[in-house]
Amino acid sequence: MSPIRRDRTQAPSAFQEKIKKWHEEEQYQQIIDAIEALPQTQQTPDLISQLARAYNNLASPEDRDLFEKAAALLKSVEDQFVQDHDWNFRMGYALYYLDQELKARSYFEKALELRPGDEDTQSLIQQCSRSLTLPNSMKPFSERTREGWESFLDGEAGLRAMIDDRKDGEAVAERCHQLLAPAFYRPFFEIGFNGDKYDLILSPDGDRSRLFKLVYFKNHAPEKVFDHWNILIGRQPAKGFELRMYDRTIGLSDARVWVEKLKDKQLGLSIYCEKLLPLVKKNENQAYGLMTVLLDQAIGEIPAIRYIGYMDLLEEPGQGEEFCLDELMEYISRDRELVTADELCTWYSAYEMTPSGEEDWSLREDVFAGVTSCLPIPRAYYQGDDEIMEDFHMDGAVPGFFWYPLDGIDRDQILDLRDEMEQKISAKAGDAVTFTGGATGVSLGYLDFIAWNLDQVLQAALEVLGNVPVKEAFFHTYRRNVGSICLKKEET
Incomplete structure (x- = not known):
C-alpha cells in the first residue's frame, strides 16, 4: 500500500511554507531534518505531528523503527490532538504497519x-x-x-566482547535487543557468562502463551549458535539471590511463604516480607512486580508458570506452617516434576463448558468440552480480550482454529476425525504450525493451532480438507469480532 499523503491547514509562516513545499515534493527527510534541528522549545505539538507524518511517509513497510518513531511522537502530543482527524489518521497509519491492526482500526474509526x-x-x-x-x-x-x-550470529562476537569487557549493562542489553529485533517486536531476555559459555535467557515475562514463540525460536537456532552460547527459556533459579530494585535490596531469605494446595498440583502463595511493606503501601503494582522477579529467581520462571496459581502479598505474618522463599524449590520438588518450557508447551489441560442457549450464538459458544496446551488463548477469546493476539501478530504468528459442522459424523468418530485432520495438515505444513488442541461443540468441531507461517498452513489445510468427511470447513483467527475464511464448501 503506497503512502496516503495529506496536509492540514497551517498558520502561515516561512517555515510552514517550506514544510508544505517539501511535503508536496515528497522530500520527507528534509522535513525531518528541519524540524529536528529546531530547539525543543520551538517544536510545537503541530510540528511534532507533522514530523510523525514525515516518518510515516518516509518509511517502507519493513521500516518498523520509523513507524515506531512516528507512533511515539504522536503519543507525546495525544492530549492536544485526540480530537483531530489527522492525528488519529497518522497514529492509525503507524500502528497498521506495526502489525497492530486492531488498535489501528480504532484510530481510523475515530478519524x-x-x-x-x-x-x-x-x-x-x-x-x-x-x-x-x-x-x-x-x-x-x-x-x-x-x-x-x-x-544474532552476525553480531554475537561483538556482544561477547562487550560482556568480556564489562561494558555498561544497559549498552549490552541494547545491543542484544538490536540483534533479536528482527524476530521479536518486544523481546524479554537476560544475558551473561557462566564461566564456560555465554547465556542467552529468553523470558516469556510470566506469560505462558509467549512460551510457544520462544520454544519455536530456540528449536530453530543454527548449530553454530551453540559454539559459544547456551539458549535458555525462562529466568533460572539462583540460590541466595538478592534483588536491587526500586531503591531497596531484598533477598530470598527476607520473604516468608505460606502455601495453599490447589488443583492440578498448583500452589497458592501468601508472602510476607517486612522489607517490602513500605512499597506495598506506596505502589502495590511495583511491589508485586518485584516479588514476581524474586519468585522466578527462587524456583525458576517455567516452574513458576506451571505451579503457582496465585501470589498474595501480606501486610502482616500469616498463620500456620511457613518457610523461607529460598526453600520453595525444595518444597515443590518433593512431589512435582520440574518441567521445561518444551514440556509445558505439550502439557494439555481439559476443560468443560456450558453451551450457549441463545439462538444467535457466536463461534465456540456451543462448546461443551475441549483440550488445550495454551489455555490463555481460548480464555482470552471468551473474555473478548485481544491483547494476546496483538502480541502474537506483532511477531508474525497467528493463533487460530479450523471449524466445521458435525452433522453426519458419528459422535464416537468426532475425536478421531479431529486427530486425523491434525496429523495430515501437520505432515504437509511441517514446522509452519503447532497444534494446541481442539474442542467439541453441540453443532461444530474445532481444531486449534498457532501458525508460524499462515499461508503454508492454509495451503496444507486446503489440500487435506478436500478429502475428509466434512461438508464445510473454515479458518478463523482467535478473535471474536472478525469473519471466517471458507476452505471447503460442498455444493448441495
Missing part, C-alpha cells in the same frame, strides 16, 4: 468520525478488517526467526 465520508480513511478501515480476518500480509514468524538468528 472517520471526525471527517465523515473520507475515502482514504474508509479504505484503511477496510484494510484493517481484512487483515484481522486473514492476517497473512505481515512477515511470518518462521521467516522472522530465520532472520533473527542470522542477525
Whole structure:
C-alpha cells in the first residue's frame, strides 16, 4: 500500500511554507531534518505531528523503527490532538504497519468520525478488517526467526566482547535487543557468562502463551549458535539471590511463604516480607512486580508458570506452617516434576463448558468440552480480550482454529476425525504450525493451532480438507469480532 499523503491547514509562516513545499515534493527527510534541528522549545505539538507524518511517509513497510518513531511522537502530543482527524489518521497509519491492526482500526474509526465520508480513511478501515480476518500480509514468524538468528550470529562476537569487557549493562542489553529485533517486536531476555559459555535467557515475562514463540525460536537456532552460547527459556533459579530494585535490596531469605494446595498440583502463595511493606503501601503494582522477579529467581520462571496459581502479598505474618522463599524449590520438588518450557508447551489441560442457549450464538459458544496446551488463548477469546493476539501478530504468528459442522459424523468418530485432520495438515505444513488442541461443540468441531507461517498452513489445510468427511470447513483467527475464511464448501 503506497503512502496516503495529506496536509492540514497551517498558520502561515516561512517555515510552514517550506514544510508544505517539501511535503508536496515528497522530500520527507528534509522535513525531518528541519524540524529536528529546531530547539525543543520551538517544536510545537503541530510540528511534532507533522514530523510523525514525515516518518510515516518516509518509511517502507519493513521500516518498523520509523513507524515506531512516528507512533511515539504522536503519543507525546495525544492530549492536544485526540480530537483531530489527522492525528488519529497518522497514529492509525503507524500502528497498521506495526502489525497492530486492531488498535489501528480504532484510530481510523475515530478519524472517520471526525471527517465523515473520507475515502482514504474508509479504505484503511477496510484494510484493517481484512487483515484481522486473514492476517497473512505481515512477515511470518518462521521467516522472522530465520532472520533473527542470522542477525544474532552476525553480531554475537561483538556482544561477547562487550560482556568480556564489562561494558555498561544497559549498552549490552541494547545491543542484544538490536540483534533479536528482527524476530521479536518486544523481546524479554537476560544475558551473561557462566564461566564456560555465554547465556542467552529468553523470558516469556510470566506469560505462558509467549512460551510457544520462544520454544519455536530456540528449536530453530543454527548449530553454530551453540559454539559459544547456551539458549535458555525462562529466568533460572539462583540460590541466595538478592534483588536491587526500586531503591531497596531484598533477598530470598527476607520473604516468608505460606502455601495453599490447589488443583492440578498448583500452589497458592501468601508472602510476607517486612522489607517490602513500605512499597506495598506506596505502589502495590511495583511491589508485586518485584516479588514476581524474586519468585522466578527462587524456583525458576517455567516452574513458576506451571505451579503457582496465585501470589498474595501480606501486610502482616500469616498463620500456620511457613518457610523461607529460598526453600520453595525444595518444597515443590518433593512431589512435582520440574518441567521445561518444551514440556509445558505439550502439557494439555481439559476443560468443560456450558453451551450457549441463545439462538444467535457466536463461534465456540456451543462448546461443551475441549483440550488445550495454551489455555490463555481460548480464555482470552471468551473474555473478548485481544491483547494476546496483538502480541502474537506483532511477531508474525497467528493463533487460530479450523471449524466445521458435525452433522453426519458419528459422535464416537468426532475425536478421531479431529486427530486425523491434525496429523495430515501437520505432515504437509511441517514446522509452519503447532497444534494446541481442539474442542467439541453441540453443532461444530474445532481444531486449534498457532501458525508460524499462515499461508503454508492454509495451503496444507486446503489440500487435506478436500478429502475428509466434512461438508464445510473454515479458518478463523482467535478473535471474536472478525469473519471466517471458507476452505471447503460442498455444493448441495
